[in-house]
Amino acid sequence: MRIDVLTIFPDLFAGFLQTSIPANAIEAGALQCHVHDIRAHAANRHHKVDDRPFGGGPGMVMMCQPIFDAVKAAESQDPAADGVVVRVLLSPQGERLTQPRVEWLAQQPRLLLLCGHYEGIDERVIEELNPLEISLGDYVLSGGELGAMVLIDAVARLQPGVLGHEESAAEDSFSVRTPDGAHLLDCPHYTRPREWNGRVVPDVLLSGDHAAVDRWRDEQRVARTRARRPDLLAHDPLANPQPLPAANKHKSATHVARATRSNAPDTGGGLHGETAPEGA
Numbered sequence: 001m002r003i004d005v006l007t008i009f010p011d012l013f014a015g016f017l018q019t020s021i022p023a024n025a026i027e028a029g030a031l032q033c034h035v036h037d038i039r040a041h042a043a044n045r046h047h048k049v050d051d052r053p054f055g056g057g058p059g060m061v062m063m064c065q066p067i068f069d070a071v072k073a074a075e076s077q078d079p080a081a082d083g084v085v086v087r088v089l090l091s092p093q094g095e096r097l098t099q100p101r102v103e104w105l106a107q108q109p110r111l112l113l114l115c116g117h118y119e120g121i122d123e124r125v126i127e128e129l130n131p132l133e134i135s136l137g138d139y140v141l142s143g144g145e146l147g148a149m150v151l152i153d154a155v156a157r158l159q160p161g162v163l164g165h166e167e168s169a170a171e172d173s174f175s176v177r178t179p180d181g182a183h184l185l186d187c188p189h190y191t192r193p194r195e196w197n198g199r200v201v202p203d204v205l206l207s208g209d210h211a212a213v214d215r216w217r218d219e220q221r222v223a224r225t226r227a228r229r230p231d232l233l234a235h236d237p238l239a240n241p242q243p244l245p246a247a248n249k250h251k252s253a254t255h256v257a258r259a260t261r262s263n264a265p266d267t268g269g270g271l272h273g274e275t276a277p278e279g280a
């Protein structure tokens with residue numbers, strides 16, 4: 001997949017894209033990431049990208065023109081076969097990022113991530129671009145760059161072949177699902193030594209009984225989810241915990257809802273409301 005990032009701080013991405021999973025994904029050819037400086041598209045002598053807000057008040061607002069031109073320039077590069085680019089604006093006012101949305105985004109051939117700064121972005125260019133607005137959570141960051149990195153990391157690790165077997169995403173929190181689709185947290189993990197600071201590894205993990213280990217892990221996932229995130233268990237099918245079918249676990253990390261979208265670069269069309277990922 002290809003990801004274009006639009007930012008006024010492109011240097012922030014250099015170390016990130018050269019490290020760990022995003023770097024592996026790029027190296028493996030599963031991900032192309034292009035970072036564009038919005039400032040380079042400002043049609044004024046001083047490459048100014050922001051101005052004072054109409055109506056007064058504190059802070060600066062990012063102007064329409066540099067952002068719009070940067071989007072058009074990025075989208076015109078290497079157009080995907082079907083011309084579809086999913087535009088994403090990082091925004092505290094957007095849909096809260098969840099694993100089902102990450103899984104859906106990871107299936108798209110092209111994403112364009114727009115990072116705001118200052119007080120935010122002139123509303124008119126947001127309306128014109130009609131992006132999917134994604135929030136990291138109910139708090140305010142100084143800019144969208146950290147959000148873009150979170151998103152890139154989350155989708156990179158779901159690209160086929162990027163994670164080795166030992167770090168498979170299929171058994172992570174939010175990827176394992178009960179047979180009726182509730183998302184579960186991961187089970188606890190242990191490594192050597194068997195005893196540390198008077199704390200011992202659960203016997204079952206040393207038993208060599210793989211079926212018993214699987215059962216224990218399933219029970220732990222359910223118990224943890226109940227204790228820590230009962231909201232994930234919308235309707236509690238877990239009163240009688242059932243073992244999770246292995247096939248279900250492996251499919252879940254890459255399973256996405258079929259959703260329609262229309263976001264051709266030349267029309268400026270956007271992502272429409274019917275794109276909610278399964279379980280979101």
Ligand SMILES: C[S@@+](CC[C@H](N)C(=O)[O-])C[C@H]1O[C@@H](n2cnc3c(N)ncnc32)[C@H](O)[C@@H]1O
Nearest residue numbers: 090091092116119135136140141142143144147
């Ligand atoms: C200081 S914030 C602007 C906040 C805006 N005035 C508001 O209150 O909604 C600047 C930029 O940081 C990014 N940002 C801040 N909080 C974020 C969050 N929770 N999730 C994603 N992006 C965020 C957005 O790109 C935003 O345009």
